[in-house]
Amino acid sequence: MAKINAHYLKLEAGYLFPEIARRTREFQAKNPDAKLMRLGIGNTTEPLTPAIVAGLHAGVDKLADVKTYTGYGDEQGFVELREALRTRYAGYGAELAADEIFVSDGAKPDSANIQSIFGVDNVVAVQDPAYPVYVDSNVIGGRTGKGEKGTYPGLVYMRCDESNGFFPDIPKQKVDIIYLCSPNNPTGAVATHEQLRGFVEYALKHKAVIIFDSAYAAYISDPTLPRSIFEIEGAKKCCIELNSFSKEAGFTGVRLGWTIVPKACVCEDGAEGELNRLWLRRQTTMFNGASNIVQYGGLAALSEAGQKECQALVAYYMVNARAIREGLQAIGLECFGGVNAPYVWLKTPGGLTSWAFFDKLLTECHVVGTPGSGFGPGGEGYFRLSSFGHHEDVRKAVESIKTRLKL
Amino acid sequence: MAKINAHYLKLEAGYLFPEIARRTREFQAKNPDAKLMRLGIGNTTEPLTPAIVAGLHAGVDKLADVKTYTGYGDEQGFVELREALRTRYAGYGAELAADEIFVSDGAKPDSANIQSIFGVDNVVAVQDPAYPVYVDSNVIGGRTGKGEKGTYPGLVYMRCDESNGFFPDIPKQKVDIIYLCSPNNPTGAVATHEQLRGFVEYALKHKAVIIFDSAYAAYISDPTLPRSIFEIEGAKKCCIELNSFSKEAGFTGVRLGWTIVPKACVCEDGAEGELNRLWLRRQTTMFNGASNIVQYGGLAALSEAGQKECQALVAYYMVNARAIREGLQAIGLECFGGVNAPYVWLKTPGGLTSWAFFDKLLTECHVVGTPGSGFGPGGEGYFRLSSFGHHEDVRKAVESIKTRLKL
Numbered sequence: 001m002a003k004i005n006a007h008y009l010k011l012e013a014g015y016l017f018p019e020i021a022r023r024t025r026e027f028q029a030k031n032p033d034a035k036l037m038r039l040g041i042g043n044t045t046e047p048l049t050p051a052i053v054a055g056l057h058a059g060v061d062k063l064a065d066v067k068t069y070t071g072y073g074d075e076q077g078f079v080e081l082r083e084a085l086r087t088r089y090a091g092y093g094a095e096l097a098a099d100e101i102f103v104s105d106g107a108k109p110d111s112a113n114i115q116s117i118f119g120v121d122n123v124v125a126v127q128d129p130a131y132p133v134y135v136d137s138n139v140i141g142g143r144t145g146k147g148e149k150g151t152y153p154g155l156v157y158m159r160c161d162e163s164n165g166f167f168p169d170i171p172k173q174k175v176d177i178i179y180l181c182s183p184n185n186p187t188g189a190v191a192t193h194e195q196l197r198g199f200v201e202y203a204l205k206h207k208a209v210i211i212f213d214s215a216y217a218a219y220i221s222d223p224t225l226p227r228s229i230f231e232i233e234g235a236k237k238c239c240i241e242l243n244s245f246s247k248e249a250g251f252t253g254v255r256l257g258w259t260i261v262p263k264a265c266v267c268e269d270g271a272e273g274e275l276n277r278l279w280l281r282r283q284t285t286m287f288n289g290a291s292n293i294v295q296y297g298g299l300a301a302l303s304e305a306g307q308k309e310c311q312a313l314v315a316y317y318m319v320n321a322r323a324i325r326e327g328l329q330a331i332g333l334e335c336f337g338g339v340n341a342p343y344v345w346l347k348t349p350g351g352l353t354s355w356a357f358f359d360k361l362l363t364e365c366h367v368v369g370t371p372g373s374g375f376g377p378g379g380e381g382y383f384r385l386s387s388f389g390h391h392e393d394v395r396k397a398v399e400s401i402k403t404r405l406k407l
Numbered sequence: 408m409a410k411i412n413a414h415y416l417k418l419e420a421g422y423l424f425p426e427i428a429r430r431t432r433e434f435q436a437k438n439p440d441a442k443l444m445r446l447g448i449g450n451t452t453e454p455l456t457p458a459i460v461a462g463l464h465a466g467v468d469k470l471a472d473v474k475t476y477t478g479y480g481d482e483q484g485f486v487e488l489r490e491a492l493r494t495r496y497a498g499y500g501a502e503l504a505a506d507e508i509f510v511s512d513g514a515k516p517d518s519a520n521i522q523s524i525f526g527v528d529n530v531v532a533v534q535d536p537a538y539p540v541y542v543d544s545n546v547i548g549g550r551t552g553k554g555e556k557g558t559y560p561g562l563v564y565m566r567c568d569e570s571n572g573f574f575p576d577i578p579k580q581k582v583d584i585i586y587l588c589s590p591n592n593p594t595g596a597v598a599t600h601e602q603l604r605g606f607v608e609y610a611l612k613h614k615a616v617i618i619f620d621s622a623y624a625a626y627i628s629d630p631t632l633p634r635s636i637f638e639i640e641g642a643k644k645c646c647i648e649l650n651s652f653s654k655e656a657g658f659t660g661v662r663l664g665w666t667i668v669p670k671a672c673v674c675e676d677g678a679e680g681e682l683n684r685l686w687l688r689r690q691t692t693m694f695n696g697a698s699n700i701v702q703y704g705g706l707a708a709l710s711e712a713g714q715k716e717c718q719a720l721v722a723y724y725m726v727n728a729r730a731i732r733e734g735l736q737a738i739g740l741e742c743f744g745g746v747n748a749p750y751v752w753l754k755t756p757g758g759l760t761s762w763a764f765f766d767k768l769l770t771e772c773h774v775v776g777t778p779g780s781g782f783g784p785g786g787e788g789y790f791r792l793s794s795f796g797h798h799e800d801v802r803k804a805v806e807s808i809k810t811r812l813k814l
Contacts, residue, residue, distance in 0.1 A: 002674035267409035
């Protein structure tokens with residue numbers, strides 16, 4: 001008799017986005033004339049840029065020609081793509097080898113699958129609030145108890161709130177695996193060198209491993225802020241970094257990302273290089289490489305022309321971030337983020353719960369956002385607005401909030 | 408202190424294809440003038456076909472236009488694509504719902520990841536020989552002991568040899584999860600309705616789940632042979648099926664596949680629909696959908712024009728299969744498969760081990776193939792030749808074997 005992986009039953013049923021979709025549908029059904037404005041999911045809306053489009057077409061053409069057709073490639077991705085990424089990191093002052101970089105179909109799958117190279121008996125720490133995949137993948141991996149009211153026993157929740165500028169304090173207890181995300185989803189906070197240094201020192205001292213999600217690094221315009229954890233001394237010995245073309249190049253649907261597992265990165269029972277070898281083995285066994293067509297697009301995105309276009313794309317969305325932030329502040333709402341990050345994190349007015357504010361924003365302003373409590377207990381009383389949208393749509397949403405929200 | 412997933416250490420170090428690559432490199436270095444001919448990896452060589460190329464270009468163009476751009480889609484894939492697959496299965500007499508079909512980035516990742524929805528305490532049975540991913544993913548998942556000489560304690564090896572026509576006998580002991588692959592990689596054997604019916608009856612009786620890999624179904628030309636396990640009565644209650652565009656449409660590098668988890672498929676502790684919900688949860692948490700560009704290509708592959716081209720592509724490779732089979736038989740080698748499958752499975756002459764025959768074929772004929780023992784203990788004494796190659800290259804390889812192999 002086949003038995004299921006019972007860890008799945010520990011997951012709380014109501015995943016955030018389906019519940020948002022349900023309430024939104026319900027409202028729309030009752031108010032068919034209301035024109036909804038969506039600042040919810042962080043989903044890109046602007047078309048792929050010319051250099052990337054050309055790269056993708058050229059990639060398709062290569063596969064249409066017997067002389068340039070390719071089938072299975074290295075599961076780790078094109079050598080040229082890994083070299084181009086290596087060059088990017090060299091620009092951050094981080095010297096990496098191409099075989100420390102693993103191209104993938106995106107940062108979400110990697111952030112979920114990376115836990116599988118670690119044993120079940122690791123204590124996992126997450127920022128609170130955090131991107132739900134870190135938590136859910138570890139629940140499925142068996143490192144927690146059953147969830148109740150958004151909290152899973154066994155996980156260490158590192159509170160991020162106004163008191164610490166939405167960057168967690170160093171854990172007081174001993175933890176083994178630490179997820180950090182900067183620029184942060186959902187809070188929009190960006191870690192400084194000093195803040196990251198504190199965690200790297202902790203990890204080195206306790207032989208912990210930091211899984212650093214830098215999927216929004218392209219949104220950092222302040223040159224004093226680190227875009228990679230490998231800018232921090234010693235980080236190669238204790239850090240894994242995830243990143244993506246999704247938000248930088250508009251690849252949310254196109255699917256391309258990468259993960260860096262330095263050979264120097266070790267853990268308790270691991271010899272030098274062991275985590276790198278384990279991830280290589282995971283990827284060669286359980287993955288078959290990102291689409292070659294998409295990788296041609298990624299190469300184009302990393303070209304000089306591609307990078308200029310990506311910067312313009314990021315700047316486009318950051319116009320929205322500014323409009324949202326300034327609009328909210330104009331009516332006296334307290335908000336954070338939205339400067340070097342595409343997310344604006346606002347404190348719900350009048351002590352409303354996140355879901356109560358969701359309903360209020362939906363019914364009064366016809367704007368759909370994301371309740372902070374969906375990102376963990378520490379998100380309660382907060383709310384996320386996303387800058388991904390057409391200028392005109394975001395402008396209308398901000399105007400609606402400014403004029404119709406009853407405070 | 409972070410600890411690794413120690414199950415990885417149970418995997419045997421020498422994975423098949425790296426070892427083939429190592430021996431091949433070594434031979435080439437010593438014999439720089441030898442022109443190697445490769446009938447090893449099952450990697451497609453012919454270009455994408457016109458309808459698919461047009462579909463992919465159109466897909467790229469959609470993403471280049473603000474009016475048709477899309478970002479994140481359903482993790483389960485385009486509705487139209489799932490509908491098109493549903494229609495295909497209806498043609499096999501299998502009625503499925505679109506939400507029982509999950510589009511993915513290929514059958515390899517799915518065949519590796521599907522085990523993660525099952526508990527650790529399941530007894531897993533594999534055909535022997537078998538595609539190594541079934542075994543390795545279950546080793547990593549913790550369902551075996553440490554491997555020695557290609558065998559993992561805890562796994563049930565279902566021997567496939569000449570005595571049973573390379574299709575396994577029904578297990579005598581109780582097993583919980585059964586991997587079947589038809590048309591088979593590596594043996595090229597294709598299961599009959601009756602053979603599959605035996606396993607479905609076993610699974611229903613013991614509440615076991617069959618994971619049926621039909622990645623080569625497009626290579627079946629005999630209309631009396633089943634292309635899907637869902638052609639068997641009762642299969643929806645106990646079977647999961649994996650398939651792929653890789654070998655049908657030349658998508659080995661493009662990456663697109665699908666997995667079917669019927670809602671009727673249950674296991675011991677599972678209510679109706681539970682396996683379907685678990686896989687949905689797995690895919691929505693750990694995966695972010697196949698590339699939208701690639702899905703446009705998949706839609707084109709399933710169009711009337713696309714299907715005609717795919718059939719021609721399959722027929723092209725099957726010309727090779729016939730040439731290999733007839734060539735080997737002409738010099739008295741005993742071989743199997745290669746009729747409704749792209750793999751020819753030959754018995755090594757003179758009682759040679761698989762690796763000894765590998766070396767012999769390489770040094771005498773300059774042909775690279777795949778040692779059967781790489782697919783499990785039951786593959787010892789056999790050898791796999793792949794039909795994926797240009798006609799001219801395969802013709803030369805067969806000629807070289809016929810004229811230079813010392814028997």
